[in-house]
Each structure stands twice: as C-alpha cells, then as structure tokens.
Amino acid sequence: MPQWVEIIIRTLITVVFLFLLTRLLGKRQISQLSFFEYITGITIGDIASAISLNIHEKWYLAAISLTVWVLVSLGIEFVQLKSQRVRGWLDGKGTILIKDGKVMEDNLKKERLTNEELLEQLRKKSVFRVAEVQFAVMEPNGEINVLLKKEYQPLTPSDLGVKVAPESEPQTVILDGKIMDEPLATAGFNHRWLNTELEKQGVSIDNVFIGQVDTYGQLFIDTFDDKLKVPEPQEKPALLATLKKCEADLEMFALSTNNKESKSLYEQCSKEMQKVIDGIRPLLIS
Template sequence: MPEWVEVITRTLTAIVVLFALTRLLGKRQISQLSFFEYITGITIGDLAATISLDVEGTWYLGLISLSVWVLISLGIEFLQLKSKKARDFIDSKSTVLIKDGKILEDNLKKERLTNEELLEQLRGKDVFKAAEVEFAVMEPNGDVNVLLKKENQPLAPTHLGIKVGPESEPQTVILDGKIMDEPLATRGLNRRWINTELEKIGVSLDNVYVGQVDAYDQLYVDLFDDKLKVPEPQPKAVLYAELKKCQADLEMFGLSSNRQDAKTLYENCSKQLEQVISDVKPLLTR
C-alpha cells in the first residue's frame, strides 16, 4: 500500500475513533476544562496525530494508548462525581480574591495572579472599582465571578417589590422566505396573520431572510436585500413598556420620599396605573 494511501486511511480511522471517544467524554471537555482535562485533551490530540502520520509504527498500539487515556479520564470523572475530596484534589477549590471590597493579596499570590490581572478580570465583568465588590471568587476553571455590594447592584423590579411576569421566548416564524408552521402555532398565530403583518410593512415573503415574533406578537424581519430599511412595527410593545416603566417610577418615588403625603400620593397613583395596565394588557400584548 502506498504511504499516502496509508496516511489517509490512518487519518480517517483516527478521526472516527477520536470523535467517538470525545462524545464518550461528554461536553464538559469542551466547555469547562479542568487542569487534568486540559492535559488529557492535548495528549489525545497528539496521539491521534501520531496514529495518522507515523507509518512506521504499529497503528493499533496508538489506538490502545488513546483508549487507555480516555478510560482513565472517564474513571476520574466518575470518581469526582462520587467524592468531594477527589474533586477538591483534582480540580482544586474556589479561591476568594475580594471580600467586602478588600483585595486578599495572599490569595492572589496563591493563584499567581497579579493585581493588574485581577482588575482586568473585573473589567470583563463590567466592574471598574474593586471597592464596589462584595465578593469575588476564582473558580477551579480560572473564571472570576463577582458579586457587587447591594448599593452598587443595578436596580431591578424585585428591589421595588414589583412582581414581573415571565416573558415567552421569541419564535422564529420565517426562514429563507419560508413560513415555519410549528413555531407559528406555538404563538397561537397562523399564515394569514403573517401575510397581514408583511403587508403592513410592505415586504414580500420571498424577500424575508429571518422573521421573528416576540412576546407581544410583534413581527421583526431581516431581509435578503440589506439596502431596504424596514420600520420596526412595535408601537403596542413600546406603549406597554412605557406604562410599566411609569408604574415602576411611581413606586420608586413613593419608596424614596420622606413625606408621608407624597408617599401616599405616589402609591395611590401607582395602584391606579397598575389597574389601567391590567385593563389594556389584552389589547397591547396581541
């Protein structure tokens, strides 16, 4: 057999075996590499390359070595599932880098992390002042997760005691100029509705590259012809969002006011607006 044919045969065999063994190891090998998994990935790749190109060696010995590495990796993963001590020993523990706004220099040295690298990691989390951090932890995979102090956290509806209903995911109802019936039915809509909405914005179905429907049943389209500008048909969604924002502002004003009469006024207005929103919601969300 010519060498080039043997190399092709070995490479195809290595690809098939490597794909099967990688699927056996699971997705964690791709998404969250520990130190041992990092070494295993490099070694498995090197063995696969050796099997493909080393025509003078015995090919099945490379496959045996490859299988042994994968079996060892699987065994260690099962051991980690069963034993916390094994997890701590193999993957190590999380390390606290910042506590109560104070950088823990000893822990930085332990992780061989400089103060500049720590600040870079914080900026990656949209944090530019270490003093604003309540808690920062380096995970075993090297990621730094940050919890801001309560006064520095973004204002959310839960801080105001406002309950926000769940919002359904957008549905892709048009792909490559073709209507997708299943996601359309999920939103309780039909093809006639799609055609009506396209007529409103003056777009033909065959010119739609992607069409999506949001939680408010508003259709958003991306066209094959990028030069055409399509207006976003969302007046109902904008109005509903503005009403909710006004209600949230009234509640916030009521909570922040020191005057009892003003607090009562804001709370009453917020309740009245909440009732109005409840009444018009069926009209604005369809």
C-alpha cells in the same frame, strides 16, 4: 498503497474515532476543563496525531492507548461525582480575590495573577471600579465571577415591587427567507398571520434573513438589505394608548353627567382602569 493515501485514510478514521470518544466524554470536556481533563485533552490530541502520521507503527496500538485514556477519564469523572474530597483534590476550589471591595493580595499571588490581569478580568464583566465589588472569586476552571455591591447592581422589577409575567423563549419563525413551520406553530401562529405581519412592515418573505416572535406575539425581523429600515412593531404602544383613552373617556363621562349614581360608577370604573394600566405598563413599554 501510496503513503499519502494511507495517511488520508488513517486521518479520516482517526477523526471519526476521536469524535465518538469525545461524545462519550460529554460536553464538559469542551467547556469546563479541570487539571486532569486539560492533560487528557492534550494527550488524546497527541495520540490522535500519531495514529494519523506514524505509518511505521501499528495504528491499533495507539487506538488502544487512546481508548484507555478515555476510559480512565470517565472513571475519574465517575469518582468525582461520588466523592467531594476527590473532586476538590482534582478540580481544586474557588479562590476569593476580592471581598467587600478589598483585593486579597495573598490569594492573588497564590493564583499567580497580577493586578493588571485582575482589572482586565473585571472589565470583561463590565466592572471598572474595584470598590464596587462585593465578592469576586476565581473558579477552579480559571474563570472569575463577580458580585457587585447592592447599591451598584442594576434595578430589577422585583426591586421596584413590580410583578411581571413570565416570558417564554422567542421563536425563530423565518431563516434565510424560509418559514420555519415548527417554531411558528409553537408560537401559536400560522402562515396567514405571518404574511399579514410582513405586509404591515412592508417586507417580503424573500428579503427576511431572520424573523423572531417574542412572548407577546410581536414579529421582529432582520432583512438581507441592511439599508432597509423596518418599523418596530406598534401593537404594545397602541394597546397602551387605547387603554389610556378608555380611562380618559370614563373620567369625561363622570364629569359630564349630573346623575350621582352614574357619576360614582364612572369614577369607580376610571380608577379600576387606572389600576389595570399601572399593572401592565411595564409590559407595554418594554
């Protein structure tokens, strides 16, 4: 067998074998690497390349070595799950870099991090002033997480005392001009509804690159033709306008009648309608 053919075959076998072993190690191996996992990844890659290219050595010996490395890695992960002490020794612990707006210089030196690198990592978190940071910590995987001081955190409905309804994940109902039946059914709609919504926006199904339905049943689309301007869904603004009109009509009825009982009833209904509007306004203007 020619050497180039043997290399191709060995490489393909190695790719499949390495893929199976990586799946066995799990997603953490490719997302959050500890020190040992970093070493394991480098070693596995080196052994895999040796299997592919070193045609003068017996390939199964390298495969055995590769399997042993994976089994050792699995064993250490199992021990880490059972022992906090081992987990702390292998993975390390988080290091506080900023506390109450004050940079911890000693910890910065301990992690061999310069002040320019720290500022760069803060900018990646959309933080440009150290004084705004309540707490910043470098995690064992090297990532820096930041907690802003209370006065610099963005407002939430909870801060304003507003209760909002829970949202479900948007459903992608159109991809590359094709209707995705399962997400469409999950959203509670059918083809007829989808075609009607597309007609409202003046877009054909063939011109839709991505179409998504949000929690409130509104269809948002992105077209293949980037120059085509698609109008935003108007259901929520229209509903808010209708509710306001109902409230205004009730006030007008209260002013136009001379019957005290009817006037009181209209005024009470107007107040109740205003409470409804105030309650759902955050949902309709988002």
